[in-house]
Amino acid sequence: xxxxxPVPRPETRWTRRKDARPAELLAAALDLFVERGYAATxxxxxxxxxxxxxxxxxxxxxxxxxLFKAVIRGGLVPAIQRNERLVQDHAGTMADLLEKIIxxxxxxxxxxxxxxxxxxxxxxxxxxxxxxxxxQQEVINRGYxxxxxxxxxxQRRGEFPPMDTExxxxxxxxPLVFLLLWRHSFDGCDGTRIDPEAYLRVHLGIILxxxxxxxxxxxxxxxxTAADPATSRR
Amino acid sequence: xxxxxPVPRPETRWTRRKDARPAELLAAALDLFVERGYAATxxxxxxxxxxxxxxxxxxxxxxxxxLFKAVIRGGLVPAIQRNERLVQDHAGTMADLLEKIIxxxxxxxxxxxxxxxxxxxxxxxxxxxxxxxxxQQEVINRGYxxxxxxxxxxQRRGEFPPMDTExxxxxxxxPLVFLLLWRHSFDGCDGTRIDPEAYLRVHLGIILxxxxxxxxxxxxxxxxTAADPATSRR
Amino acid sequence: xxxxxPVPRPETRWTRRKDARPAELLAAALDLFVERGYAATxxxxxxxxxxxxxxxxxxxxxxxxxLFKAVIRGGLVPAIQRNERLVQDHAGTMADLLEKIIxxxxxxxxxxxxxxxxxxxxxxxxxxxxxxxxxQQEVINRGYxxxxxxxxxxQRRGEFPPMDTExxxxxxxxPLVFLLLWRHSFDGCDGTRIDPEAYLRVHLGIILxxxxxxxxxxxxxxxxTAADPATSRR
Amino acid sequence: xxxxxPVPRPETRWTRRKDARPAELLAAALDLFVERGYAATxxxxxxxxxxxxxxxxxxxxxxxxxLFKAVIRGGLVPAIQRNERLVQDHAGTMADLLEKIIxxxxxxxxxxxxxxxxxxxxxxxxxxxxxxxxxQQEVINRGYxxxxxxxxxxQRRGEFPPMDTExxxxxxxxPLVFLLLWRHSFDGCDGTRIDPEAYLRVHLGIILxxxxxxxxxxxxxxxxTAADPATSRR
DNA sequence: GATGAATGAGGGTTCATTCAT
DNA sequence: TATGAATGAACCCTCATTCAT
Numbered sequence: 001x002x003x004x005x006p007v008p009r010p011e012t013r014w015t016r017r018k019d020a021r022p023a024e025l026l027a028a029a030l031d032l033f034v035e036r037g038y039a040a041t042x043x044x045x046x047x048x049x050x051x052x053x054x055x056x057x058x059x060x061x062x063x064x065x066x067l068f069k070a071v072i073r074g075g076l077v078p079a080i081q082r083n084e085r086l087v088q089d090h091a092g093t094m095a096d097l098l099e100k101i102i103x104x105x106x107x108x109x110x111x112x113x114x115x116x117x118x119x120x121x122x123x124x125x126x127x128x129x130x131x132x133x134x135x136q137q138e139v140i141n142r143g144y145x146x147x148x149x150x151x152x153x154x155q156r157r158g159e160f161p162p163m164d165t166e167x168x169x170x171x172x173x174x175p176l177v178f179l180l181l182w183r184h185s186f187d188g189c190d191g192t193r194i195d196p197e198a199y200l201r202v203h204l205g206i207i208l209x210x211x212x213x214x215x216x217x218x219x220x221x222x223x224x225t226a227a228d229p230a231t232s233r234r
Numbered sequence: 235x236x237x238x239x240p241v242p243r244p245e246t247r248w249t250r251r252k253d254a255r256p257a258e259l260l261a262a263a264l265d266l267f268v269e270r271g272y273a274a275t276x277x278x279x280x281x282x283x284x285x286x287x288x289x290x291x292x293x294x295x296x297x298x299x300x301l302f303k304a305v306i307r308g309g310l311v312p313a314i315q316r317n318e319r320l321v322q323d324h325a326g327t328m329a330d331l332l333e334k335i336i337x338x339x340x341x342x343x344x345x346x347x348x349x350x351x352x353x354x355x356x357x358x359x360x361x362x363x364x365x366x367x368x369x370q371q372e373v374i375n376r377g378y379x380x381x382x383x384x385x386x387x388x389q390r391r392g393e394f395p396p397m398d399t400e401x402x403x404x405x406x407x408x409p410l411v412f413l414l415l416w417r418h419s420f421d422g423c424d425g426t427r428i429d430p431e432a433y434l435r436v437h438l439g440i441i442l443x444x445x446x447x448x449x450x451x452x453x454x455x456x457x458x459t460a461a462d463p464a465t466s467r468r
Numbered sequence: 469x470x471x472x473x474p475v476p477r478p479e480t481r482w483t484r485r486k487d488a489r490p491a492e493l494l495a496a497a498l499d500l501f502v503e504r505g506y507a508a509t510x511x512x513x514x515x516x517x518x519x520x521x522x523x524x525x526x527x528x529x530x531x532x533x534x535l536f537k538a539v540i541r542g543g544l545v546p547a548i549q550r551n552e553r554l555v556q557d558h559a560g561t562m563a564d565l566l567e568k569i570i571x572x573x574x575x576x577x578x579x580x581x582x583x584x585x586x587x588x589x590x591x592x593x594x595x596x597x598x599x600x601x602x603x604q605q606e607v608i609n610r611g612y613x614x615x616x617x618x619x620x621x622x623q624r625r626g627e628f629p630p631m632d633t634e635x636x637x638x639x640x641x642x643p644l645v646f647l648l649l650w651r652h653s654f655d656g657c658d659g660t661r662i663d664p665e666a667y668l669r670v671h672l673g674i675i676l677x678x679x680x681x682x683x684x685x686x687x688x689x690x691x692x693t694a695a696d697p698a699t700s701r702r
Numbered sequence: 703x704x705x706x707x708p709v710p711r712p713e714t715r716w717t718r719r720k721d722a723r724p725a726e727l728l729a730a731a732l733d734l735f736v737e738r739g740y741a742a743t744x745x746x747x748x749x750x751x752x753x754x755x756x757x758x759x760x761x762x763x764x765x766x767x768x769l770f771k772a773v774i775r776g777g778l779v780p781a782i783q784r785n786e787r788l789v790q791d792h793a794g795t796m797a798d799l800l801e802k803i804i805x806x807x808x809x810x811x812x813x814x815x816x817x818x819x820x821x822x823x824x825x826x827x828x829x830x831x832x833x834x835x836x837x838q839q840e841v842i843n844r845g846y847x848x849x850x851x852x853x854x855x856x857q858r859r860g861e862f863p864p865m866d867t868e869x870x871x872x873x874x875x876x877p878l879v880f881l882l883l884w885r886h887s888f889d890g891c892d893g894t895r896i897d898p899e900a901y902l903r904v905h906l907g908i909i910l911x912x913x914x915x916x917x918x919x920x921x922x923x924x925x926x927t928a929a930d931p932a933t934s935r936r
Numbered sequence: 937g938a939t940g941a942a943t944g945a946g947g948g949t950t951c952a953t954t955c956a957t
Numbered sequence: 958t959a960t961g962a963a964t965g966a967a968c969c970c971t972c973a974t975t976c977a978t
Binding site for chain 2: 035036037038039040119120121122123124125126127129132133135136137140141163164167168170171173174175177178179181184185186189190192194198199201202203205206207209
């Protein structure tokens with residue numbers, strides 16, 4: 001019915017195809033929400049950043065709250081799904097799997113703006129109970145289950161000793177969450193900047209072997225020289 | 235307008251020595267800031283909760299921002315100081331010291347309202363750079379240094395293997411921060427509730443020995459009270 | 469962008485002869501204006517109800533105000549004209565004529581949506597002076613003159629006693645206007661619903677007996693169909 | 703508790719006692735609502751007319767809708783009550799009573815701004831169902847009952863002939879309502895202005911002669927010469 | 937002629953802040 | 958010191974109107 005002719009459209013402000021708008025708006029909103037928080041973000045600014053007028057926002061989102069929800073919904077689930085597939089297909093050790101998951105997750109989430117969503121969610125969970133519920137179902141619980149399965153499988157295989165898997169899973173996840181929060185709050189604020197690669201490497205090392213290290217023969221971790229992680233653990 | 239009869243009224247609301255006021259106001263403000271976040275907290279509510287009128291707030295704090303800063307400033311420093319003294323006086327193993335610190339900290343911070351401050355600070359750090367700076371100096375860095383010294387000393391004494399102490403310290407702290415954030419956001423929201431005691435115990439266990447546990451013969455760590463974790467985990 | 473294939477599509481929505489459009493739009497607008505009032509009616513809704521897009525409205529009406537005026541203008545004049553002809557052609561008593569007029573008018577106006585126009589006009593007269601002027605000229609004055617002539621003729625013929633015809637005419641009309649307003653506002657709102665037939669019958673009875681006086685024992689007025697009112701009133 | 707000293711207060715803008723404010727605000731709101739209708743009335747204007755800022759409105763009324771409701775509530779009920787008492791205490795004929803009621807009502811309502819409320823209510827009843835309900839209960843039904851009792855008593859006493867009292871009551875009231883609406887809409891718009899006194903006199907004459915029937919030969923009503931109404935009916 | 941995405945002025949509402957008492 | 962009425966800037970949201978397609 002509608003035929004898009006290859007004529008180069010002069011890109012007037014409101015000739016942009018409707019399909020692109022929501023994504024642009026969500027991107028702008030994500031930026032600002034992450035940067036300033038929910039309340040401090042003015043829809044005027046979101047609109048301006050997306051290059052549209054304020055009213056246009058309301059063609060696509062019913063309210064600020066709905067916009068917020070849409071940002072949350074679109075943001076993290078895909079990254080989780082990727083790792084869910086990874087877990088199903090993985091063949092090697094659980095330690096390797098954990099490393100891969102962490103690496104993936106950092107690539108997908110840590111380096112992009114959506115990594116700022118958890119900060120938002122922690123801040124606003126009590127103000128938006130239904131949204132918190134949604135987030136817990138779709139992000140937290142799925143991520144938790146994902147890692148939990150790895151931990152549990154590791155135990156069953158004898159790779160990890162028996163333990164309280166529920167809490168152990170949380171301990172595995174906590175430093176990842178912390179890193180995200182840090183990056184979107186204090187990081188660089190005082191000159192201090194956490195190097196994510198190194199931080200994650202150490203996290204993995206500690207998770208696997210603890211501060212006291214593996215009494216076995218090989219060195220758990222070379223402090224700060226940042227040996228090739230693949231080497232340091234084989 | 236209101237005529238104060240010269241009868242000595244020893245305990246009316248507004249006869250209270252003014253010294254108590256700031257603390258009452260800060261307590262009320264803390265409650266609400268923690269519960270709702272900075273922007274969503276109305277000074278009206280703070281005043282009402284403190285049992286004063288809105289105008290009175292301005293006798294003690296120049297603005298909402300100043301009130302917020304005062305809340306943050308007053309919040310965590312004392313808890314840190316306690317542990318700083320603990321480190322200086324400690325005699326036993328670093329593992330024991332770590333356990334004590336965590337326990338203290340949970341007692342002081344985890345169970346009180348001030349435990350909600352980190353959530354606030356993460357959320358608002360980018361909106362209040364100077365406050366973030368203060369918080370980083372007075373809370374984060376001091377807490378970091380505190381734990382960092384323990385880790386480092388553990389290494390020098392040979393209790394811990396050599397490692398990247400800076401990141402290791404963060405990995406030790408991250409689950410503590412996470413627990414605080416969780417309690418003031420999602421905890422109980424979905425029926426899921428983290429049991430702090432158990433969580434911290436597992437945390438300590440993992441930190442010290444990792445998921446893979448200590449292959450040697452001695453029990454990883456018997457967290458004070460609890461049954462042998464090996465047991466408790468089936 | 470949209471390419472119309474030369475296949476003759478005989479009855480698509482937008483192939484309709486443009487002559488029908490204005491009437492459809494006016495009908496939709498009338499419905500909504502009557503239901504919600506001028507300000508609360510959104511052009512979006514008018515367009516949707518007429519099955520066109522919002523922009524199309526502006527092909528036919530310069531503005532919301534013009535649309536409103538068109539609705540009002542088109543509304544009642546035909547009904548008035550019908551009765552004007554009736555008066556000219558009538559042969560019998562004035563009482564009969566009055567009854568016929570009232571009956572006609574209720575048929576034409578009372579049961580249709582245009583009966584809601586007076587409510588609109590009373591509400592908006594002060595906001596649209598020129599429209600009020602038009603309405604007064606074309607509807608009120610003509611209706612007034614119409615009934616006034618009947619009253620006056622009745623007097624001259626001796627059918628009615630002498631009286632202040634101007635106000636008497638208004639008194640004749642007022643209950644008719646009231647009925648219209650009622651139907652489009654409170655009717656049925658509280659369970660109370662005025663039965664127009666009975667109401668009009670009583671009105672006629674009162675008006676006539678008032679105008680003519682009751683010569684004494686004979687039944688006031690037997691409105692066409694209905695059971696003898698004397699009976700119907702116990 | 704609060705002692706109002708007789709010192710002439712310099713009448714600063716916001717020293718005005720809180721007690722006076724609501725009435726001032728309601729008066730301003732009434733004026734504007736009546737003049738422009740509900741939607742077209744801006745709270746800014748209401749505030750300005752009352753000599754306060756917009757925010758002040760919200761100290762006294764939760765929303766525009768509540769303000770509207772308050773205007774309605776305060777407006778008409780007292781006038782009704784006055785006539786309710788009148789009915790209870792009345793000793794003479796029902797015709798006299800009706801005349802008094804109409805006269806009172808015009809004094810209380812017709813000449814003041816609150817006479818504009820019915821116009822508002824008819825216009826907005828469908829948009830505010832709960833308000834319509836309230837109005838019907840507190841104003842319409844009470845007024846209806848008031849007049850209905852007079853009519854019914856007149857019948858039982860033989861002063862009026864038997865009739866359908868329910869509708870007859872409405873026919874008595876309709877011209878009164880009409881007059882109010884007229885005054886707040888078209889009156890004077892086209893040069894035409896209804897003289898309330900004369901109009902009401904004629905109304906009464908018609909109603910009574912209709913209700914009582916003409917005793918026979920005496921002239922019902924001298925057209926527009928405005929004979930003393932007391933005379934014209936005895 | 938018809939569309940519907942885009943606009944932007946305008947109004948209701950909130951709330952930090954002020955200040956006469 | 959304490960009050961709380963008053964302020965007014967700011968923000969969310971609506972909707973009549975426009976215009977490229």
